[in-house]
Amino acid sequence: MKNLKIAIQKSGRLNEKSVQLLKNCGLDFENYKSSLITRVNNFNLEILFLRDDDIPGYVAQGIADLGIVGENVIDETQVEVSYLQRLGFGKCTLKIAVSKDSNIEQLSDLNGKSIATSYPVILQDFLTSKGINANIQEISGSVEIAPGLGLSDAICDIVSTGGTLKSNGLKPFIDVKNSEAILIGRNGIAEDPTLCELLQRVQSVLRAKE
Numbered sequence: 095m096k097n098l099k100i101a102i103q104k105s106g107r108l109n110e111k112s113v114q115l116l117k118n119c120g121l122d123f124e125n126y127k128s129s130l131i132t133r134v135n136n137f138n139l140e141i142l143f144l145r146d147d148d149i150p151g152y153v154a155q156g157i158a159d160l161g162i163v164g165e166n167v168i169d170e171t172q173v174e175v176s177y178l179q180r181l182g183f184g185k186c187t188l189k190i191a192v193s194k195d196s197n198i199e200q201l202s203d204l205n206g207k208s209i210a211t212s213y214p215v216i217l218q219d220f221l222t223s224k225g226i227n228a229n230i231q232e233i234s235g236s237v238e239i240a241p242g243l244g245l246s247d248a249i250c251d252i253v254s255t256g257g258t259l260k261s262n263g264l265k266p267f268i269d270v271k272n273s274e275a276i277l278i279g280r281n282g283i284a285e286d287p288t289l290c291e292l293l294q295r296v297q298s299v300l301r302a303k304e
């Protein structure tokens with residue numbers, strides 16, 4: 095039988111929990127060292143270690159059959175993949191935040207303002223749905239620094255504890271989207287017997303945690 099391929103994050107916030115989940119499913123393999131692809135010794139599966147941003151695209155194109163990635167990244171990438179299972183880790187919220195002494199107080203105050211973000215697609219959808227016309231400044235990281243430098247009036251970024259906002263003189267203004275890690279699959283994978291076996295194991299690991 096052909097091996098399935100699952101793409102997980104190579105390093106970063108989702109790597110450890112993704113690896114742990116697969117190990118708790120009884121899979122025997124080595125975590126990422128230098129090889130970007132590894133075989134599971136006791137299951138028909140290979141693991142690809144990728145940047146999280148690339149995972150939805152690999153799965154949508156069928157290069158990987160499965161992937162574990164944050165919902166925020168799936169939505170931003172705008173590709174067609176199937177949601178197979180919510181995984182309950184990597185929880186965070188994409189929020190718009192403003193400087194702690196900002197005079198932006200209600201949504202309509204964002205009209206004509208500039209918002210720095212690494213999530214222009216999700217942010218634009220949100221603003222459009224609320225009828226707000228703001229100027230999105232796309233930057234790839236360290237977004238929290240933008241208002242203090244005068245680059246933008248607000249930011250839209252991922253928040254978990256809120257510590258980063260606070261230490262950069264910002265306060266949360268409005269929630270745009272909640273996110274958690276999701277097991278995704280390429281179209282047509284749902285009936286695959288190897289996937290069905292893996293999914294059963296994943297679900298029993300998740301149930302044991304409840």
Ligand code: PRT
Nearest residue numbers: 106107145146147164184185186252253254255256257258
């Ligand atoms: O290298 P690669 O591209 O794979 O990784 P990355 O650097 O793009 O992503 P990474 O590893 O930082 O995050 C992977 C995923 O974890 C994200 O896509 C989210 O789905 C999820 N996640 C959960 C988070 C956070 N919590 C989080 N707190 N992603 C990022 N953050 C950052 C946030 O950007 C901000 O700078 O942490 C900071 C805020 O944290 P608090 O606790 O101070 O609020």
Ligand code: ZN
Nearest residue numbers: 145146147148
């Ligand atoms: Zn990334």
